[in-house]
Amino acid sequence: MFFGVSHIVIPVTQLERAVGLWRDVAGFTEAKRGEGYVDIDSGNMLLRLLAVPEVEANVSLRLSVGDVAQTYQALLAAGAQSRYAPMKTPELEEIACVSDADGHSIVLWRTLTEDEWGFVPELPKEQGLWQPEAEALLKRLLLHVPALFRMLARRKSTRVIEMIAAEEKSPVTREIVIRGYITSSAKATRFRLIAPLRAEGINPDDYKADFDYE
Structure with missing residues (x-):
């Protein structure tokens, strides 16, 4: 042996x-x-x-x-x-x-890390039609995630976003990206998403249901 x-x-x-x-x-x-x-x-x-x-x-x-x-x-x-x-x-x-x-x-x-390399990987999309502005928004929001955890966050948020779009029989829109970005995060840490959303001109108060989603 x-x-x-x-x-x-x-x-x-x-x-x-x-x-x-x-x-x-x-x-x-x-x-x-x-x-x-x-x-x-x-x-x-x-x-x-x-x-x-x-x-x-x-x-x-x-x-x-x-x-x-x-x-x-x-x-x-x-x-x-x-x-x-x-x-x-x-x-x-x-x-x-x-x-x-x-x-x-x-x-x-x-x-x-991705930041040291200086590039933004493509989203691991598997289904549905993504509107260009929706994809660009998610890439910008993910830049606020620490580089060590960004790959996992990219996979999870993309999967949740595509699930929401499939359930609604809709292309992936800016609105669906915001909701999926919030609900794909653990509820206990969603408060950390407030600053990135505000930086994109998004009012977190408009998405209280998503922040409260279990």
């Missing part, structure tokens, strides 16, 4: 140089030393730095970091070579890559 990956073996030609990179620059902990190797605790897996006369095959490591640009510069200052500078990807990530002295690639990455 398999219990998981315990080590990744990284062949290195100068053991102490590699230890300095992973322990002193990357900030990981030296866990164990043995004859010709040092184990580095990366937090969820051990990196076994194994001394070899010559590296015959390179490895690639993907490291989650808090600040890609800062970590990238720190590795360059420590002697790593750039493969590519920090950049954004369509997967909502920021990544960069360097090579260590033995040619192993170290990919630095972190997840970006």
